[in-house]
Amino acid sequence: MTIIVTGAAGFIGHALTRALMQRGEHVVGIDNLNAYYDPALKHARLADLGTINAGHFDFLELDFADHGALEAAIAPYKLTTIVHLGAQAGVRYSIDNPRAYVQSNLVGHLNLLELARHRDVRQFVYASSSSVYGNSDTVPFSVDQRVDHPISLYAATKKADELMSETYAHLYHLPMTGLRFFTVYGPWGRPDMALWKFTSAILQGKPIDVYNHGDMRRDFTYIDDIIAGVLAVIDRPPADDGAVKPGGSVSPHRLYNIGNNQPEPLGRMIDVIEAACGRPAIRNLLPMQPGDVYQTYADISAIQGDLGYAPTTGIDIGIPRFVDWYRSYTGS
Template identity: 55%
Template sequence: MTFKYHTVLVTGAAGFIGFHLAKRLLEQGCRVVGLDNLNDYYDVGYKTGRLDQLSSYSDFNFVKGDLADREAMARLFEATAFDVAVNMAAQAGVRYSLINPHAYVSSNLVGFVNLLECCRHSRVGHLVFASSSSVYGANTRMPFSVHDNVDHPVSLYAASKKANELMAHTYSHLYGLHCTGLRFFTVYGPWGRPDMALFLFTKAILENRPIKVFNHGKMQRDFTYIDDIVEGVVRVMGRLPQPNPQWNGEHPDPGTSYAPYRIYNIGNNAPVALNDFIAAIEKALGKTAKKEYLDLQPGDVPATAADVDDLMVDVGFRPDTPIEIGIERFVSWYRAYHRL
């Protein structure tokens, strides 16, 4: 069902994906309220730099706040009637969840239930929320399908994202809240997070430092360019999830429901070997990397690959930006941002 929207809440608006999404929505004439707590998980300068760009739009309003602050969230929803809420706020990072698990509980669990409650009481038309390819955990059948069971996460981050999907389904079932969850696959591009591999590798290579190549380079990732992610999100925002009339409790389909709830993968559908990814960075930089080969890290999985057939069927979109083009665009941004 087509859904028209004008006023949108984007949580995590100072983050990598939230920033790009908010910018796209503003460019297409939406009114955007951006929420972010500006935490210091990574250099806040990148977040304020993104906000500076968004603030040039007259229809953008930034609210500094935390999803976990129930009273502040209630005030936000009392002040503005949102057609759509898009949750891009989360404590990110697989490995950090081994160090600081409580940050994930506060943001990804407490914060998410606060958002669900606000959407329910404010009668928000559509809640779209970021999940992650990490939920596939110990699954090995490729490509990963939303119709496969995902009950074996291998990090607390992944478990928190799986919990978001379950919580959203509950609200969809109980209150008829239209909910769509999006499992993102290794997003990269300009303004990317400095804790991600592309950023770390680029910085290290330019500084003549060795890069850490985990699992001895025997990794595959479905690297997905940021513009493809945003295109997928925008298309999904305009399509209300409908109950699946074929859903059967005897053989429950994890990706759909009898309730107005849906899960999609958004990935490039073309896994790239880590060594090929590094080669593309070397080519874009015109410089060879020094490599330090290490074992697979706890919480990591050796490979990811997205089945995006459902996304193609329902919204007519399949991510397809080649890794070489995406990396060239990132490197151009990186050089300009750091005045190299």
């Protein structure tokens, strides 16, 4: 079958494409290789995909917010599944550049929905985010709780994507699965994420900015555990049977949290990085930043019960793996 993966040069998109190719799939990857962070890393991920001697990979460099370019580029392919991971990422950047989020995360999402509808795909899988839970004090976060109070534009666009997807599942009986990812980390990760920033600074002997004086908790989820969950979702589309799905829909649309189900204090995360780097951090303690949330904590019972999802990698294993990769990639 032919699977579209948007954001194929991104962190999760690269890892998913790699896994799909290794099991023999034909993947059509889409990415515009924008400069939100250094495109050299995106090119390196694409080069890594070129080393896989299995499956087949076609790469299309385009902006999926341009519906004409998207539809023309995809026209030759017979599609079975779309996995829409591409988006303008970053909570804090959404405060500085809101229009980029509307264009990529709203217009782009609609374009992919329309493509899925007209090409009669088997399933449309898309990336949502744990940020939709905002500052909820009901933990762990469940897909069945209301998420009506986003505290960043990024979170608002992800909630809007879920609502648009529900509409398409209802109107066109298009099987849909939305995935609320929780603080994904690991080799080939993103430079705008705390793990990369902290590792880089610690290795260079520079201070790190620690927000809310370190009093935050995150459900850090290792990339291999994320990909295991996404593959399970791809292989088991939701049924159009009128039954209530995770997230509350009676259409063929379900929502899953993909997390580690084990929030870690930010201070302990830094401790593990220090141990992996072999040197102490210089901690610059600061107040909470606008748009940040105090904690994330995934209730994974829905995906666990439906698909057998079971994360296996804690930060004591995952963070040293990232640090080893980072040193190899950067030569530091």
